[in-house]
Amino acid sequence: MDQQHRSDLITNMDQQHRSNLITNMAIAWKIILIIQSGFQANFTAFYPFHQDKSLVVEGFPLAWTVAAAEEREMDRNICVLVLGDIGRSPRMQYHSISLAKAGLKVDLVGYAGTKPHDALIDQTNIKIHAMQPPTSLNGLPGLLRYLMKAIYLVLQLSIYLMFRISKPDFLLLQNPPAFPTIAVAWFVCRLRGSKLVIDWHNYGYTILGLTLGKQHILVRLSKWYERFFGRLSDANFCVTNAMRDDLQKNWSIKAFTLYDRPPAMFKSLDLESKHKIISVLANEYEIFRGDSSNSQDTAFTYKDGETIKYKADRPALLISSTSWTEDEDFSILLNALEGYENLVNNLRNSKKYPRLICVITGKGPLKEYYQELIQKKSFKCISICTPWLKAEDYPKILGAADLGVCLHKSSSGLDLPMKVVDMFGCGLPVCAISFDCLHELVKHEENGMIFQNEQELCLQMQELLKGFPDQQRKIDLFRKNLKTFQRKRWEECWRQTAYPVFCS
Known part of the structure; x- marks a missing residue:
């Protein structure tokens, strides 16, 4: 058998083998x-x-x-x-x-x-x-x-x-x-x-x-x-x-x-940018709309000529993000909000603490369950919405918020919540529930606060928001301390740690 014939035979055998493999996998x-009727390709x-x-x-x-x-x-x-x-x-x-x-x-x-x-x-x-x-x-x-x-x-x-x-x-x-x-x-x-x-x-x-x-x-x-x-x-x-x-x-x-670090899109916003993203959300969610007849006003801001200004009595914007799974118990946040509501409803405290607009964004299997719990609450000074935000809008609403809350508890005790990384990237202080390695990210009383239960979360919200918006001493301190975190971004960390692996 000459060399050319042998080569052609081997090629034909390879093609036949490949064809048989494809046919068998196609049958499987x-x-x-x-079995899975209704499958859509x-x-x-x-x-x-x-x-x-x-x-x-x-x-x-x-x-x-x-x-x-x-x-x-x-x-x-x-x-x-x-x-x-x-x-x-x-x-x-x-x-x-x-x-x-x-x-x-x-x-x-x-x-x-x-x-x-x-x-x-x-x-x-x-x-x-x-x-x-x-x-x-x-x-x-x-x-x-x-x-x-x-x-x-x-x-x-x-x-x-x-x-x-x-x-x-x-x-x-x-x-x-x-x-x-x-x-x-x-x-x-x-x-x-x-x-x-x-x-x-x-x-x-x-x-x-x-x-x-x-x-x-x-x-x-x-x-x-x-x-x-x-x-x-x-x-x-x-x-x-x-x-x-x-x-x-x-x-x-x-x-x-390789620590999670936010990309450049997660950043602090100026007042005009905050007004823009809140105006976008106001088109879909009533709680973001202003109470005046001016359509350019929001619950937080108004337009004075060509200048955007904060409202003197604006509410505080509280935000949390979640995948609505078993490792996050949102009844903790709802009960803490209830405690905050009871405090504000006391007439002696009504002017010391702001109204709250609470945004809980995300998708997941337990979303409907918690939405039903929210509907059963009869809040007066607290409004809650549970939107799913576009990828490009999520960093903006974090940049517009006043305080973040994280309820992620690691199933292993060994991972860190990326939502806190995103919030820190936007210069947003966070109250986070405690677990074993959280200290690698959240430094208590330095860039945020760590709580053990709903009572502690309620007390922390009261402490941070008392006198808001005129007095934000501790929130401002946390924002200042977060500037160091904001300087180191994902790309820099990835280049240092991951890139050499893919070049090996």
């Missing part, structure tokens, strides 16, 4: 589609902005081409994997933007849903692969439902990581969720000769333990799984020094601490 995928509704040239929205056709896996012209190709809503995964968006700014090609794989930051969409080096979230399968028994979801996720991730993206030099994975993401990502990296980098935001098994209990067999299996596959990674980042030490001590995983 068809089975999942049949077109995601235009999720991403109406898909016409942007830097954004590719892809469904799950039963045939695909190997051309998607061709090598890019760039020296380095990075896959950033988020098994969640891309638009609600800010840290992984920041990773992607920083990688793109460094001249690397980025394939960002995650679920469609919330619109990502404009800075990410505008990056021509970033290609977004938007996956369809699994359907609920509520009609199936619990164990079968979990099994089918696991099969779905394994197939979905395998298809995208093997066939829909170019061969990555590095695969950067957000954890949690850990299952089945770490195992699939590790397996794909071994097949494609890529390096696996895990960004540890928390431990997945501790989140599972919130609903099942720490001793549940699934929680223990999840812990073993997370530890086993986590140790197979090539490099690791984490969000606190406490988590870095825990990973090293208990799992023998060496990680670099």
Whole structure:
């Protein structure tokens, strides 16, 4: 057999093998589609902005081409994997933007849903692969439902990581969720000769333990799984020094601490900018509107000729953001507000304390539950709204607020609330509920206050807001101290800690 014939035969065999592999996976995928009736492969509704040239929205056709896996012209190709809503995964968006700014090609794989930051969409080096979230399968028994979801996720991730993206030099994975993401990502990296980098935001098994209990067999299996596959990674980042030490001590995983830091969009606002964002919200939410006939007035500001001014009796703007999950008990805030209300309703105190407009922004499974609790409250001097803000509006409302509240309690005690990072980036002091490593971010009586329960939160709000808006001595002190934090941004920290890993 001559050399040319042998070469042609090998090529034909490779093509046949590839064709068989694609056919078999397509059949398996068809089975999942049949089980999950009603599956929709077109995601235009999720991403109406898909016409942007830097954004590719892809469904799950039963045939695909190997051309998607061709090598890019760039020296380095990075896959950033988020098994969640891309638009609600800010840290992984920041990773992607920083990688793109460094001249690397980025394939960002995650679920469609919330619109990502404009800075990410505008990056021509970033290609977004938007996956369809699994359907609920509520009609199936619990164990079968979990099994089918696991099969779905394994197939979905395998298809995208093997066939829909170019061969990555590095695969950067957000954890949690850990299952089945770490195992699939590790397996794909071994097949494609890529390096696996895990960004540890928390431990997945501790989140599972919130609903099942720490001793549940699934929680223990999840812990073993997370530890086993986590140790197979090539490099690791984490969000606190406490988590870095825990990973090293208990799992023998060496990680670099990459603190969350706000990008430049999170900043203090001047009065005119505050008036603009409040006016935007006033178009949709009545509590932000002024009580005069002038449509340019808001509850906080008014226009005097061409000058924007604060109202002398303006309310204080209190803000909190949440994913409305079990690790945040918002009854603490509602009960603290009730205590504040009772104080203000005392006629002797009515002029000492301001009215409050409380904004709780976010999406999540427990939102409706807490909205019902809010409706049952009969507040007189407190107004509450629960909007979902656009990515570009969220930093602005933080910059316009007077005080932030954080109720995030880490399931592991080892991660830090990103919402506080965002608030600090805007120069906004925070009252935060205590947990083990919070001191790495919030310095009590220096840049904010730490509370243990609703009674302490109520007392802190009274202390900080007494005499508002004329007297803000402690709030002003906290804002002054936050200027040091505001000077160090995400890009600088990322360049120092993460960039060298991707250049190795």
